[in-house]
Amino acid sequence: MTNKRLAGLRELMLKYGVDAYVVPSTDPHMSEYVPAFWERRKFLSGFTGSAGDVTITAEAAALFTDSRYFIQAAAELEGSGIDLMKMGLPETPSLAQWLISRLDEGQSVGIDPLLFSVSAASALEDELDAHGIALVSLEDNLVDEIWEERPGVPSAPVKIHPVEVAGETRASKLDRVARAVEAGGCDAHVVSALDAIAWLLNIRGEDVEYNPVVIGYLLMAGREFTLFTHEDKLTPEVRAELEKDVAIAPYDDFGEALAALEGGRLLIDAGTASRWLLDALDTSVEPVLGTSPVTLMKALKNAAELSGFASAHRADGVAMVRFLRWLSEAVPAGGVT
Numbered sequence: 001m002t003n004k005r006l007a008g009l010r011e012l013m014l015k016y017g018v019d020a021y022v023v024p025s026t027d028p029h030m031s032e033y034v035p036a037f038w039e040r041r042k043f044l045s046g047f048t049g050s051a052g053d054v055t056i057t058a059e060a061a062a063l064f065t066d067s068r069y070f071i072q073a074a075a076e077l078e079g080s081g082i083d084l085m086k087m088g089l090p091e092t093p094s095l096a097q098w099l100i101s102r103l104d105e106g107q108s109v110g111i112d113p114l115l116f117s118v119s120a121a122s123a124l125e126d127e128l129d130a131h132g133i134a135l136v137s138l139e140d141n142l143v144d145e146i147w148e149e150r151p152g153v154p155s156a157p158v159k160i161h162p163v164e165v166a167g168e169t170r171a172s173k174l175d176r177v178a179r180a181v182e183a184g185g186c187d188a189h190v191v192s193a194l195d196a197i198a199w200l201l202n203i204r205g206e207d208v209e210y211n212p213v214v215i216g217y218l219l220m221a222g223r224e225f226t227l228f229t230h231e232d233k234l235t236p237e238v239r240a241e242l243e244k245d246v247a248i249a250p251y252d253d254f255g256e257a258l259a260a261l262e263g264g265r266l267l268i269d270a271g272t273a274s275r276w277l278l279d280a281l282d283t284s285v286e287p288v289l290g291t292s293p294v295t296l297m298k299a300l301k302n303a304a305e306l307s308g309f310a311s312a313h314r315a316d317g318v319a320m321v322r323f324l325r326w327l328s329e330a331v332p333a334g335g336v337t
Contacts, residue, residue: 003081005044006061008146013058018110018136020099022124023054023143028114029194029215030272033208036151040143043150047076054082055095057102064095096127105132113137113276118268118289121275137279156206158214158233160241163202167304170202170245173297178223180293187264188285189292191218193272196294201227201242217254218246221261228254261285267292 013021023045027038032050041047045054045063049072052065064085065073073084086092093101099109109128113121125135144150163169177200181189191197194213198204205214216229225246231239239248249257258277263284268277269292278287301309330336 005146006056006081009044009056009142010058012142012145013056013110016110016138016140016142017108018138019103019107020055020057020109021142022095022099022109022111023056024115025050025052026115028274028276029192030117030274031194031208031211031213033211035154035208035215037153039151040141040147043147044143045077045082046080047073047082049073053095055099057099060102062098064098096124099128100131100133103131103133108134108136110136110138110142111275112141113279114141114274116275118270118273118275118278122270137275153230154205154207154215155230155233157235158229158238159204160238161198161202161204165304165308166202167302170200170242173200173202174225174245176297177293178220180297181220181267184267184288184290184293185265186267186288187222188261189220189267190258190273190277191220191269191292191294192274192277193269193292193294196272196292196298197227199298200294201246203238203242205233216251219254219257226257228257255280269295 009021013019023041025034025039025041026032027034041052041054045052047054047063047065047069049065049069052063052069052073054061054063061082062085063073063077063082064087066087070084070086077084085095085098103109109124111121111124116124121135121137128135177189177191181187191200194208194211194215197216197218198213200218203214204212207213207215214229214233216227219226219228226249227242227246228249228251230251231248234242234248242248258280259282262282265286265288266281267288267290270289272292281287327336
């Protein structure tokens with residue numbers, strides 16, 4: 001099945017005029033853990049680990065992953081036509097080096113710019129450009145064109161995270177972010193990291209397994225904030241609560257809203273914002289690459305958050321003791337290795 005999918009992808013590479021294609025494991029929000037809807041690398045390769053990038057040329061394919069997954073990846077890639085590249089070992093080339101060794105000057109590497117951060121795309125582009133190889137952003141994701149029966153967009157409802165647990169109101173957080181952006185000389189800001197949005201808006205969701213996040217973008221323009229998300233996940237009560245502080249718009253309208261910005265300086269977090277986001281801006285907008293103020297604000301925990309941490313550790317400790325007690329009895333009894 002994997003060989004068939006690689007063949008289909010290579011046909012599309014010819015159609016789109018690229019000599020190689022990179023399929024990362026991330027999503028448009030630079031998440032490590034992604035919903036099934038965006039598990040393109042898993043679909044293409046059969047590798048189910050959380051981290052790993054696949055790169056394909058006309059003659060070869062490779063998965064780059066770290067030491068957590070060496071044994072698992074070797075087993076899952078067997079017979080797939082994809083070689084395992086063990087990252088971190090002296091003999092293992094980087095993804096860029098692997099591409100450079102297989103491509104000639106004048107050839108090109110295709111990517112979906114939604115799946116590469118500004119910094120990651122720039123770094124790869126610089127390495128390839130030094131060898132006369134072009135990095136090409138494609139409007140369509142090639143994996144999506146061969147992915148039949150693709151899972152749907154997550155539809156779990158959004159929940160409000162109580163202020164008693166959050167320790168700070170949504171309005172207070174938004175005000176702090178707006179003041180920090182303005183102090184940095186910017187007029188607008190995009191928050192695209194899902195954990196940052198969840199913290200900032202005091203919301204939680206189930207869009208990613210074991211990660212309480214909600215898929216969306218948050219756009220600050222002046223002092224106005226707009227959350228772009230899938231609106232069917234908002235109950236009337238949740239929507240009414242959010243609209244006290246932010247406007248709500250469909251997730252798919254974000255690109256249009258971004259392109260409609262005119263003039264001013266837009267703060268973009270180069271590590272979490274996608275290359276697509278940067279390319280979508282009107283030429284009148286000055287992008288300012290930096291770090292979102294949400295990152296440091298979220299890292300500094302208030303008293304309510306610290307209390308929550310302690311409670312979580314106690315609950316986790318009880319669960320671990322219960323598991324170890326079960327394991328100590330289950331192994332001697334047989335059937336559990």
